[in-house]
Amino acid sequence: MTDPQEAAEAVERPTPLAWLAHAAPDPAACLRRWERDPRGTALLPAGRAWDVLVLPGLLGRATLEVLGKLVERPGPVLADAGRDRLGFLVPVGTAAQWAGGGVRCAGRGTWLVMPRPGETADGISWIVPPDGSGVLTDVAQLELALHEAAARRDEEGRSE
Numbered sequence: 001m002t003d004p005q006e007a008a009e010a011v012e013r014p015t016p017l018a019w020l021a022h023a024a025p026d027p028a029a030c031l032r033r034w035e036r037d038p039r040g041t042a043l044l045p046a047g048r049a050w051d052v053l054v055l056p057g058l059l060g061r062a063t064l065e066v067l068g069k070l071v072e073r074p075g076p077v078l079a080d081a082g083r084d085r086l087g088f089l090v091p092v093g094t095a096a097q098w099a100g101g102g103v104r105c106a107g108r109g110t111w112l113v114m115p116r117p118g119e120t121a122d123g124i125s126w127i128v129p130p131d132g133s134g135v136l137t138d139v140a141q142l143e144l145a146l147h148e149a150a151a152r153r154d155e156e157g158r159s160e
Contacts, residue, residue: 016117016130023049034116041121047108050136051095052078052087054104055146060086062149063142064127070145075137076130078114082123087112088137089130100143 014022017034023044024030030042046052055063057079064086067074078087087106095107106112115121117129 014132016132019132019134020117020130038116039119039121041113041115043111044114046106046110046112047092050089051092052106052112053090054085054087057084059149063146066148067145070141074128075135077128078124079127080124088142090137090139094139
């Protein structure tokens with residue numbers, strides 16, 4: 001039997017596609033674009049619904065692995081195979097406050113190429129697609145996972 005509150009939340013929750021398109025200056029146009037070309041991309045602004053922290057591929061994958069042990073489900077994560085990078089969607093304002101090195105920050109004034117949730121376009125895909133809930137990766141948990149992944153990598157480098 002389904003909990004009535006869960007059922008109500010599921011009805012009110014936007015689809016992953018609608019949630020992501022909501023960040024666009026014209027969400028309806030963004031949705032139409034993805035409807036016409038499901039394998040296409042949209043140029044979406046960071047700093048409206050989320051910021052993105054971009055990690056180099058090897059460190060990003062290791063960080064995601066550690067993060068998966070810390071939280072039930074992280075927020076959305078993009079992979080750019082061509083540039084070997086991972087982008088973690090985090091709360092707005094994170095990019096302006098991030099002080100760690102080796103991480104690129106995309107916040108207000110930055111635009112990102114994003115595929116439709118569940119699709120791959122131009123080498124960009126969702127490792128953790130948005131689910132429509134609006135849940136983003138917790139920055140404190142991400143930072144903890146990043147430090148753990150970097151420490152493991154350093155330790156493995158010393159033992160070789």
